[in-house]
Amino acid sequence: MVQVLKEAVGNEDKKLALLAFEALESLGVSEGVVKPTVKEAPSRLINPVDNSEMAFIPAGTFLYGSRENDPVASSDEKPQRVIDLHAFYMDVYPVTNEQYRNFLQTMKPDKDTLRKWMNLEGSYEQERCRIKKDRKDYTVENGYERCPVIYVRWLGADAYAKWAGKRLPTEQEWEKAARGPDGRVYPWGDTFDAALCNSAESGIGETIEVDKFLKGKSYYGCYDMAGNVWEWTDSWYEKEKYRVLRGGSWLDGGNYCRCALRLSLVVPDVRNDGGIGFRCARTLTL
Secondary structure, rough: OOHHHHHHHHOOOHHHHHHHHHHHHHOOHHHHHHHOOOOOOOOOOEEOOOOOOOEEEOOHHHHHEOOOOOOOOHHHHHOOOOEOOOOEEEEEOOOOOOHHHHHHHOOOOOOOHHHHEEOOOOOOOOOOOOOOEOOHHHHHHHHOOOEEEEOOOOHHHHHHHHHOOOOOOOOHHOOOOOHHHHHOOOOOOOOOOOOOOOOOOOOOOOOOOOOOOOOOOOOOOOOOEEEOOOOEEEEEEEEOOOEEEEEOOOOHHHHHHHEEEEEEEEEEOOOOOOOEEEEEEEEOOO
């Protein structure tokens, strides 16, 4: 992993990558695992491979799931329980079209691999895939560079995470990053507010730039953990068949944007869906 980061210093963001690499090297990086002490761990980290900002999520307990008497909660969210989780880093934003384009441009997957990763022809209601391939080059539709990538299959999300020296978060990690230590229902609090996220009630009708909802960010400063796009996790809903997604999308109502809500989809297949993206995590060991 250290070698990957050193190579990344040669890109156009050389100064930024170098600063990030030096910070990671000072903490001690081995095989994609950051190893600082609690006092040394920075609250923010820039990953030089994909230039993503990552938020530090400290070790400790949090409330996972929904209360038994919650009238809108599904049975698979119950019972609510206290989980003690390790420290880790989580992407502040979902992976964008521009970031995923850079990944595809670098990896240059063959046709079969690309089909396993994403659906470039995807078109669903108002939203279509904003990444296009012109012979050997990938481009992003103008104005959608900072919108979350969509039509990404689980294998495509996992491949990106590994390329960037990261991984997909577990659903427990995702939920803690979204709701914080105080058990809030939504990333910002206990009451749904359509002005704080891109949901069906917001009336936007498509994905939007990942940094638009400042007041809707989570306790730890992560954006778009409610609405905009569903996000793949590394967790199985049903072993070897369904993976868990979290967060809700621009197509869904506020109830689907709750931190505890769980959605599952068959892996590796994903039907056309303009509401599925992802973000990455990084392990931190003490």
